[in-house]
Structures are given as structure tokens and as C-alpha cells.
Amino acid sequence: MRTFHFIFCWFLFVNGVFAQNLITQDSVDTDKHYFPIAVGVSFNSNNFHSGIRLSVEKIHEINRHDKYRADSVYKTKYGVKFINYNFLYNRDKDFNTSFSLGADYGMRRVKKKGRMKELVVGLGITKTFLTKAAFTVENNQVKQKSLPGNLYGNANIMAGFGKDYSFTKSIPLKWHIRAGANILFPYGSFIMPYFAMDMGIVYRIKAKPFAVKYTIKDNLN
Amino acid sequence: MKKYSLLFLLITLFASCKKEVDFSLKQNANEQFYLKDGRSNMPVKVQGNTASKVFILVIHGGPGGEAITTYNGDITAELKKRYGVVFWDQRNAGNTQGAKGEKLSVSTYVNDLEKLIFLLKNKYGDDNKYFLYGHSWGGMLTSSYLIKGDNQKNIAGWIEVDGVHNWPLNDVLTRNMIDSIGTIEMANNRNANDWKEMVDFCRKLKLPTDLINSSKLNKYAFKAETLMKDSIAQEAGFQFGNRSMANISSSFAHSTFMGFNSGLFNELTVATNSPQLAKITVPSVFLWGRYDFVVPQGMMVDAFYTVNSTYKEAWTFTYSGHSPMYNQTKVFNETVINFIEKVR
Numbered sequence: 001m002r003t004f005h006f007i008f009c010w011f012l013f014v015n016g017v018f019a020q021n022l023i024t025q026d027s028v029d030t031d032k033h034y035f036p037i038a039v040g041v042s043f044n045s046n047n048f049h050s051g052i053r054l055s056v057e058k059i060h061e062i063n064r065h066d067k068y069r070a071d072s073v074y075k076t077k078y079g080v081k082f083i084n085y086n087f088l089y090n091r092d093k094d095f096n097t098s099f100s101l102g103a104d105y106g107m108r109r110v111k112k113k114g115r116m117k118e119l120v121v122g123l124g125i126t127k128t129f130l131t132k133a134a135f136t137v138e139n140n141q142v143k144q145k146s147l148p149g150n151l152y153g154n155a156n157i158m159a160g161f162g163k164d165y166s167f168t169k170s171i172p173l174k175w176h177i178r179a180g181a182n183i184l185f186p187y188g189s190f191i192m193p194y195f196a197m198d199m200g201i202v203y204r205i206k207a208k209p210f211a212v213k214y215t216i217k218d219n220l221n
Numbered sequence: 222m223k224k225y226s227l228l229f230l231l232i233t234l235f236a237s238c239k240k241e242v243d244f245s246l247k248q249n250a251n252e253q254f255y256l257k258d259g260r261s262n263m264p265v266k267v268q269g270n271t272a273s274k275v276f277i278l279v280i281h282g283g284p285g286g287e288a289i290t291t292y293n294g295d296i297t298a299e300l301k302k303r304y305g306v307v308f309w310d311q312r313n314a315g316n317t318q319g320a321k322g323e324k325l326s327v328s329t330y331v332n333d334l335e336k337l338i339f340l341l342k343n344k345y346g347d348d349n350k351y352f353l354y355g356h357s358w359g360g361m362l363t364s365s366y367l368i369k370g371d372n373q374k375n376i377a378g379w380i381e382v383d384g385v386h387n388w389p390l391n392d393v394l395t396r397n398m399i400d401s402i403g404t405i406e407m408a409n410n411r412n413a414n415d416w417k418e419m420v421d422f423c424r425k426l427k428l429p430t431d432l433i434n435s436s437k438l439n440k441y442a443f444k445a446e447t448l449m450k451d452s453i454a455q456e457a458g459f460q461f462g463n464r465s466m467a468n469i470s471s472s473f474a475h476s477t478f479m480g481f482n483s484g485l486f487n488e489l490t491v492a493t494n495s496p497q498l499a500k501i502t503v504p505s506v507f508l509w510g511r512y513d514f515v516v517p518q519g520m521m522v523d524a525f526y527t528v529n530s531t532y533k534e535a536w537t538f539t540y541s542g543h544s545p546m547y548n549q550t551k552v553f554n555e556t557v558i559n560f561i562e563k564v565r
Contacts, residue, residue: 049467094253095467096318128318133240134255134262135344137336142343145257150319186320187471188313190478194470 051090172204259322269301282357285479287315350377360384442514454540504564510541
């Protein structure tokens with residue numbers, strides 16, 4: 001039960017961060033290249049067990065950093081903070097089929113040409129279904145269980161790179177490759193750590209640029 | 222309303238689907254299913270010639286080890302040609318999924334083994350012969366099972382492989398073996414520095430000891446075996462190819478965090494079945510590696526002379542350590558087959 005409380009609080013937290021940024025925005029830009037909501041599809045691999053991740057991404061803050069140099073060339077970088085809501089499916093025929101729901105909080109640094117690096121941390125819940133039959137033995141009676149499996153909490157941290165075409169070509173599309181570590185809890189006596197890879201594309205479908213906190217910072221002053 | 226009806230139908234269909242397992246007896250069985258108890262889903266793999274109506278239940282070591290791949294492959298290939306072999310990952314071990322339900326103790330594992338045997342008899346038939354094959358910690362589990370109630374009526378024979386049934390005695394035997402062989406090795410200037418550290422520890426160690434020192438002694442025992450590798454054969458290798466990453470992650474998690482079950486390990490450091498082994502009357506065979514520092518041969522001697530088995534054998538494998546099924550696979554399996562054929 002404590003696991004669910006913890007996960008529930010995490011959802012409240014990430015939504016709270018999002019809401020707060022909507023209210024306190026002090027500088028709004030109407031640059032149409034940026035969209036706050038996007039949907040993505042990823043090929044996700046947990047321990048080499050392939051799966052699919054569907055996600056909805058909400059950008060809630062973009063910071064633009066313009067750096068002017070002495071030779072009159074300036075560099076622009078964007079710092080993007082976002083929240084992902086994920087639905088993840090993985091399957092290993094000898095182990096289990098798993099479905100996960102989760103929320104990630106991420107930070108992305110995008111260069112002028114759209115090349116990006118990102119770091120994502122997330123929490124969620126995972127429901128597994130065993131791929132083979134399961135039997136219980138109680139009071140000298142054998143019963144086969146329907147849909148045997150387990151419910152776990154999960155946490156992850158992933159780092160990745162990719163390219164966001166919306167910054168250069170106004171194509172509302174980005175791709176990323178991420179790798180990182182996940183844990184399932186409680187598992188056995190404590191946790192199960194494992195690694196995961198995620199290769200995906202994200203397509204931004206909804207234009208609400210006014211909902212994003214957009215600030216420009218430069219080194220002129 | 223249509224939407225809800227469709228959703229209800231889908232949920233009902235999904236919930237009602239049950240996986241099928243072929244429990245028929247055949248020459249080349251390969252079935253996997255789970256024994257579920259509380260929050261633990263323990264995988265069971267049955268392979269080999271179940272038509273022989275002889276089943277060997279592999280009870281792995283640890284606690285927190287793994288059976289389905291560790292004891293599979295070359296080391297049991299000959300056994301599978303003749304008999305059905307049952308690989309069971311115990312709770313908090315190997316591929317077992319789920320969380321620890323309750324505080325772990327030896328009796329929890331014994332209950333699981335009772336349920337497994339009941340399940341096998343229920344599904345494969347009551348008239349089959351079931352042999353327990355316990356290795357290392359599996360010796361504690363199988364002996365605890367056999368001395369409980371009338372469990373022996375379910376079992377046709379006990380194959381004890383470098384198994385421990387008396388933890389405090391095992392600490393004494395390990396300490397003495399490291400001390401005596403280490404002294405000889407140092408005198409011959411073979412890995413003298415490594416042996417010195419272990420011999421010094423053993424000479425200072427007062428027994429019975431606590432969990433920390435017992436664990437350290439166990440670690441040194443495995444290290445001592447590696448130092449004797451020139452005297453130990455290696456006929457079969459570990460079957461890495463059989464292991465999936467999920468298996469590795471799950472096994473790693475169980476073995477790494479097994480220490481969180483301090484209740485179980487505190488119980489084990491004083492656990493002994495020696496006085497009650499006399500209750501055992503089923504045919505038994507004791508198979509030991511000569512260079513087993515982890516569970517030295519003294520444990521075999523104690524078991525062999527205490528059990529009241531109607532038929533019993535004891536064998537030492539000259540070029541083996543703690544796992545003779547890997548070290549001298551061929552002769553080990555021949556010995557197991559000879560024993561089963563004599564008593565089945």
C-alpha cells in the first residue's frame with residue numbers, strides 16, 4: 001500500500017511542477033516551433049526483451065540561452081524541461097509479459113541544429129503476467145490461477161541523445177536513443193535492478209505554445 | 222452501453238484464458254509452469270524422459286541460487302535421457318518472481334517442497350518414483366523435508382550432493398580443512414600469500430561463531446577451491462547460453478539481497494538435522510568432491526553413519542570440489558543412474 005501512496009505522490013508532484021510553471025510564467029514567446037504536447041512511440045528493450053512504449057510528452061519550460069562571442073558569432077542552446085506519461089509493454093516468452101504506467105520528469109539540452117542530450121527520471125507501476133501456467137496447492141487441492149503475475153513499483157533513470165527537428169526545420173518530430181537503469185520493487189527480498197534501452201520518435205501534435213514558460217537568457221548584460 | 226459490454230467481454234475473455242501444460246508422460250518432455258505460494262511465483266521446469274516414471278527433483282544450493290539453467294545443460298543431459306528431471310527455482314531465488322511474502326525460514330522452504338511434490342504427484346501421477354537431488358544448501362532443505370512427518374513415503378530415494386545438514390559442524394569442518402590443506406600448500410610454496418590470510422583467519426576463529434564469521438569462512442572455502450584448481454577436473458562448463466538477461470537480473474537480485482533475510486541466515490548458523498537424520502529410512506546415496514572446502518567430506522561421513530536407510534552408498538570424487546556434477550560429470554551421472562536403477 002505504501003508503494004501506491006509513494007507513486008500517487010509522485011504523480012501529484014510532477015503535475016504540481018507543471019501547473020506551477022503555467023501560473024508563474026513571466027516571459028511568453030509565441031514561437032510556433034514549440035508545442036507542449038507530443039505523442040511518441042518507442043522500441044523499448046528491458047534486459048533485451050523487446051517492447052513498445054507509448055508516451056505523451058508535455059513540455060512545460062523552455063529556456064533559450066544565447067551566447068555571443070567576441071567574433072560576433074552567437075550560439076543558441078535550449079534547455080527544455082518536460083514530463084512524459086508512459087504506457088510500456090514488454091514481453092519475454094520465458095519470463096513474463098509486463099505492462100507499466102509511469103511518469104518521467106526530463107531535462108533536455110538542444111543545440112541550434114537540433115542535436116540534443118537528455119536525462120530522464122521516472123516512477124511508475126508495473127503489472128506482470130506470467131507466460132506459463134501457475135498452480136497453487138492449498139488444503140491438498142491443486143488450483144490453476146487465472147492471469148498469474150505480480151504488481152511492482154518501478155523507478156528508472158535514463159540518459160540519451162537524439163535530434164529535434166522542430167528547432168531547425170519546423171518539423172514537429174524528434175528521435176531519441178536512451179539507455180539507463182531501472183529497478184522493480186519490492187522484488188524478492190528487496191529490489192531487482194536491470195537495464196533498459198529506448199529508441200523512439202516523438203511527434204508533436206498539439207500547438208499550444210502559450211502554455212509553455214519560455215525565457216530568453218543571454219550574456220549581453 | 223455497447224462500449225461497456227465490449228469492455229466487459231474483453232476483460233472476461235482475457236481473465237478466463239488459462240495456459241495449458243502437457244502433463245502427459247513422454248520421452249522428451251519439456252514443460253514449464255509455476256508453483257504459486259502467496260506472492261512468490263516459483264518456476265518449475267520438467268524435462269527429459271518422464272515416460273520412465275522416474276523423476277529427479279533438483280534442489281539447488283544457496284539459499285538464493287538457481288536451478289533451471291545452473292543445473293541444466295551438459296551436467297544433466299545423461300540423466301534427462303533416462304529420467305524426468307525437475308528443475309525448481311526456490312522462493313527468493315533464480316527466476317522466481319514476486320516479493321517476499323513472509324519472514325523466511327527453513328520451514329517455509331520445506332512447505333514449498335511439500336507443495337511441489339504434491340503438485341507433481343497430482344499432475345504426473347502418484348505411481349511415479351520421485352528422487353530428491355539436493356546440492357549444498359539443498360542438503361539442508363532435503364534433509365529437513367525427509368525428517369518431517371511422513372514425507373518419506375513420497376520419496377523413492379535421496380541423492381545428497383555435497384549437501385549440508387548441520388551448519389555448526391560444517392563450520393568446524395571447513396575451518397579444519399582450510400587450516401590443514403592450507404598449511405601443506407604454504408609449505409610447498411603454492412599460493413602461499415592467499416593461503417596465509419585464510420589459515421590465519423581459521424586459526425583465530427572460535428567456533429561456534431556468528432553469521433558474519435560464518436559467511437567469511439564460506440567465502441574463504443570457495444576461494445580455497447579455486448586455489449586447488451590444478452587438482453580439480455572441469456568436464457562441464459556453466460551454460461551461459463541458456464541464461465536470459467531476465468534470468469541473470471532476477472538471480473542477481475535474489476542472491477545479492479538475500480542478506481536482507483537475516484532471519485533465515487541467523488537460523489541457519491545454528492541449524493542442525495544431525496540428531497534427526499536417524500529417522501531417514503529411504504535409500505540414500507552421498508556424493509562428495511574430495512576438494513570440497515565449502516561442505517567438506519566430514520558432513521558425508523556424519524550423514525552416512527546416521528541415516529537408517531534401507532540401502533545407502535557413499536562416493537568421493539577424487540578430482541572434484543563442491544560441485545562434482547561439473548567436475549566429473551560422466552562418472553557422477555553414472556553413479557546417480559546406478560543408484561536409481563538399484564532402488565527404483
